Amino acid sequence: MKIIEREVVKLKSHPMSAEIFGDMDGDELEDLKDDLQKRGLQHLPEVDRQDRVICGSQRVKAIRELGWDKIKVVVRDDLPDENSIREHLIKDNILRRHLNPRQLYTAACELERIYSEQANLNMRQGSVGPNGKRVHARQKAAQDVGISGTTFHRLKRVFTVGDADIISAVTAGQLSIAAAERKVTERHGGSARSRAPGGVQRESLRFQTFKAEVDRFVGFLSRHPAKEIPHYQVDAATLLAKATEAVKEWA
Numbered sequence: 001m002k003i004i005e006r007e008v009v010k011l012k013s014h015p016m017s018a019e020i021f022g023d024m025d026g027d028e029l030e031d032l033k034d035d036l037q038k039r040g041l042q043h044l045p046e047v048d049r050q051d052r053v054i055c056g057s058q059r060v061k062a063i064r065e066l067g068w069d070k071i072k073v074v075v076r077d078d079l080p081d082e083n084s085i086r087e088h089l090i091k092d093n094i095l096r097r098h099l100n101p102r103q104l105y106t107a108a109c110e111l112e113r114i115y116s117e118q119a120n121l122n123m124r125q126g127s128v129g130p131n132g133k134r135v136h137a138r139q140k141a142a143q144d145v146g147i148s149g150t151t152f153h154r155l156k157r158v159f160t161v162g163d164a165d166i167i168s169a170v171t172a173g174q175l176s177i178a179a180a181e182r183k184v185t186e187r188h189g190g191s192a193r194s195r196a197p198g199g200v201q202r203e204s205l206r207f208q209t210f211k212a213e214v215d216r217f218v219g220f221l222s223r224h225p226a227k228e229i230p231h232y233q234v235d236a237a238t239l240l241a242k243a244t245e246a247v248k249e250w251a
Contacts (some may be wrong), residue, residue: 003044006073008064010051015222016086017057020106021093024058033062046074046092048085055092082223083114094145102171104145105155111141154181161188214243 024032036059045056053060054076063071079085090107093099099107115137142152154177158170162184169175175183217239226233 001078002075003072004075005070006047006051007070008060008068011045011047011053011060011073012051013057013060014048014052014054014085014089016089016110017053017093019222020090020110021097021099021103023061029058029062029065032058033066036062036066041071044072044074046076046088048079049075049077052085054079054085054089083117086110086223087114091144099145100171100173101155101177102159102167104147105152105159108141108145108147108152108155111144112137115140151177154178157181157184163187 023029041059041063043056043059045060046054048054060071076085076088079088090111094107119137138152139149142149147155158177158180159167162170162180166175166180166183170177170180221236226236
């Protein structure tokens with residue numbers, strides 16, 4: 001790590017900041033701007049080698065609106081890969097911000113993906129976790145965002161099977177996670193096995209499974225700009241064109 005001075009205009013937010021956490025609301029941002037004017041920059045933003053802001057995206061947003069030209073930043077050249085950067089970004093936001101259920105769920109899903117990839121790598125390399133035990137990716141992800149494994153399971157049910165009104169209510173804090181899952185169960189049944197072989201419920205599950213696959217594809221593209229995967233640009237463009245044409249025919 002090293003501390004350097006950077007022009008604010010050169011700093012750009014890591015795409016996952018907006019993808020998972022979004023921006024502060026107007027009042028919070030104004031409070032942050034007031035604090036920066038009164039006390040200055042107390043905690044330096046952290047950036048990667050590409051000047052993407054890993055920690056402190058909202059501070060940089062406030063600084064940009066205040067019209068500051070240059071600030072000091074911490075360059076995290078000790079984070080070896082994109083997964084390490086994303087994990088650090090998520091954990092920083094968990095510590096610094098109050099997250100709604102949708103943000104908690106999305107953050108936990110991303111950590112689960114990262115931990116699963118790391119576990120598979122460790123297994124290929126013949127290594128294991130602390131105390132000689134493999135760590136279950138889902139349980140560790142839930143723990144790291146501050147929820148139980150049961151709550152993570154409930155969130156997964158709500159956000160993959162739940163209808164829009166239930167998802168909106170639980171995201172806004174108008175419905176508890178447990179109550180939201182009960183509503184999902186009332187509408188769609190307790191599990192995939194308990195559902196009828198056909199009909200609306202089965203189609204809903206199939207569509208939600210398809211949606212999850214598309215979300216993963218979109219997430220991959222957002223994490224890997226075209227210039228980073230030049231050999232797959234044509235394949236990605238072809239898939240997108242096919243999807244666009246299929247939607248037109250479906251409509």
